[in-house]
Amino acid sequence: xxxxxxxxxxxxxxxxxxxxxxxxxxxxxxxxxxxxxxxxxxxxxxxxxxxxxxxxxxxxxxxxxxxxxxxxxxxxxxxxxxxxxxxxxxxxxxxxxxxxxxxxxxxxxx
Amino acid sequence: xxxxxxxxxxxxxxxxxxxxxxxxxxxxxxxxxxxxxxxxxxxxxxxxxxxxxxxxxxxxxxxxxxxxxxxxxxxxxxxxxxxxxxxxxxxxxxxxxxxxxxxxxxxxxxx
Numbered sequence: 727x728x729x730x731x732x733x734x735x736x737x738x739x740x741x742x743x744x745x746x747x748x749x750x751x752x753x754x755x756x757x758x759x760x761x762x763x764x765x766x767x768x769x770x771x772x773x774x775x776x777x778x779x780x781x782x783x784x785x786x787x788x789x790x791x792x793x794x795x796x797x798x799x800x801x802x803x804x805x806x807x808x809x810x811x812x813x814x815x816x817x818x819x820x821x822x823x824x825x826x827x828x829x830x831x832x833x834x835x836x
Numbered sequence: 837x838x839x840x841x842x843x844x845x846x847x848x849x850x851x852x853x854x855x856x857x858x859x860x861x862x863x864x865x866x867x868x869x870x871x872x873x874x875x876x877x878x879x880x881x882x883x884x885x886x887x888x889x890x891x892x893x894x895x896x897x898x899x900x901x902x903x904x905x906x907x908x909x910x911x912x913x914x915x916x917x918x919x920x921x922x923x924x925x926x927x928x929x930x931x932x933x934x935x936x937x938x939x940x941x942x943x944x945x946x947x
Contacts, residue, residue, distance in 0.1 A: 757933045770879075770926065770938040777933065779850040805887050810876055816934035822886060824893075824936055 729751040732827035739803050746800040747830050749787075749813030758816040759796040760789055765809045767778050772809070773798075783807070800825070803834045812819050838863045842927050842939035848946055849917055857912045857942045859927030866911040867930040872896060872923050873941075879926065885910055905945075917946040 729752045739745050750830040751757060762771040776789040776796060787798045798814060821830045840861040849855055861868065870883040871894075881894030885904040899921070900914050914921055927939040 728843050760935060767855070769940045772937070775933065775935055797844065797900045812879070814936075818934060822934065823869075823881065823928055829876070831876060 727811075728757070728815055728817055728825050730813050730825050730827040732830050735832045736768070736831050736833070738803075738833045738835060739821075741805055742802050745800050745803040745807070745832065747798045747811050747813075749798065749827060751794050751796065751813075751815050753794075753815060753817060755803060755817060758818050759787075759789055760813060760814045760816075761785070761796075761798050762812040762826075763809050764835055770812070797811075803807065805834045805836060808832055808834045840927060840929055840939040842925075842942050844942060845940060846943050846945075848947060850944045851918055852915075853917050855914050855917055857925055857927075857944070857945070859910045859912070859939060860908050861910075861927075861929045861937075861939075862908060863929055863931070863937060864907075865929035865931060866907065868902075868904070869901060869928040869930070869936065870894070870910070870912050871926040871928065872898065873926055884914065897911055914940055917944075919946045923947050 731750045759776040763773045764770045785800045809828050812829045814824045843858045852885050866887045868885050873879045875942045880896035881929040882898040883902040891902050925942045929937040930936050
């Protein structure tokens with residue numbers, strides 16, 4: 727069975743500090759991995775996906791198959807980054823369900 | 837503009853009432869989903885559909901039912917609302933690369 731673990735429920739950093747939100751997964755195949763973000767009073771939205779290897783709002787995430795991790799990183803956190811972040815996995819193929827982690831609430835303090 | 841819509845956004849209703857939460861998408865997606873989420877908490881998949889006339893129960897048992905008569909429409913119904921149904925309900929659809937797009941949600945309160 728596939729599983730996504732976000733070990734930190736809460737993460738607090740100061741503005742300008744680096745931030746890393748951890749995501750570990752368990753899946754024996756080659757997963758599709760995503761980060762979603764939910765700002766206060768806004769809908770859940772896709773932040774980035776590993777297959778596109780893009781940087782969105784200064785965030786990047788690298789898939790490490792050896793460590794089965796997909797940590798989200800930003801070198802300099804901004805106050806507007808404060809939000810709930812969810813890591814999600816799809817096993818691909820004919821399985822069209824996403825498995826979500828429980829989420830990490832990031833607070834960036836001024 | 838392609839989007840996913842949910843109505844109502846907020847609903848306060850008494851115990852025992854029948855309710856239908858609406859979800860429509862103009863993204864042309866076949867696959868649609870309903871999640872239950874308490875604010876700031878994890879998402880629980882309660883129903884999904886891979887196309888017209890196809891519906892399945894999700895990982896979390898729910899007393900709600902769904903239908904999929906049209907590709908763009910995926911309503912969720914509770915025949916008899918109870919306080920334990922108080923939660924936020926999120927509708928989503930899936931794109932070609934397994935990414936999901938979410939609606940704004942319906943916040944349901946059953947008194």
